[in-house]
Amino acid sequence: MFKTVTLYTNQLKQLRGFYGNVLELPIEQSTDEYFQLSIGTSTLIFRHSDLQTSYHFAINIPGNQFTLAKHWAKERVLLNREASVDEIYYARFEADAFYFEDPTGNVIELIARRNVDKWSDFSIESFLNLSEVSITTPFVEETGEKLQSIGIPISGHVQIEPDELNFLGKKDTFILLVPPQRKWYFSKNMSKTSPLEIVLETGKEILVNREGKITIQ
DSSP, X not given: OEEEEEEEXXXXXXXXXXXXXXXXXXXXXXXXXXXXXXXXTEEEEEEEOSSOOOOEEEEEEEGGGHHHHHHHHHTTSOOOOBTTBSOEEEGGGTEEEEEEEOTTOOEEEEEEETTOOOOSOOSGXXXXXXXXXXXXXXXXXXXXXXXXXXXXXXXXXXXXXXXXXXXXXXXXXXXXEEOTTOBOTTSSOBOOOXXXXXXXXXXXXEEEOTTOOEEEO
């Protein structure tokens, strides 16, 4: 679903160092205003802003590499914990996941789909694509309606729940639609309205401004 996702930060240099040097993701382009990463078949862009922003996103990895992925991550970052554990199994998605944060507090999830195997050591080549991207907005219902109007279905709910975490998408890629001030799983951080841009594989563009208003092109 995700071709390109653009997030904003007031700490561009720190994030460039983290993603490029700590996680060792390939930086395809880099200027004083932005840098661009390859996440499997997806592209992730961080662009400079004066705003203090906050996001959650997830990356799909092969299910049979979950243990290897945790070992790889623990050599680089501190894994987040909840109820004294640092991993979780989501039966609904048939997937295992763990979480960590970048220097600005963005909550990153690696989610291992049990129906996907890759027979090799774990590396950045195991990053398949962006699996989840959060949209935090006070206009949850309005945003959900607009996303459904371009063919992105609700998953798990009959209708958009304005005070809950809503999944919109299918198979293994989802937009997470959430109101402000909801605690992220495996984090002390709360969801915060922040601007972002999503280009879907269909060519549709989803633009969210700093107030959380959505425009689709």
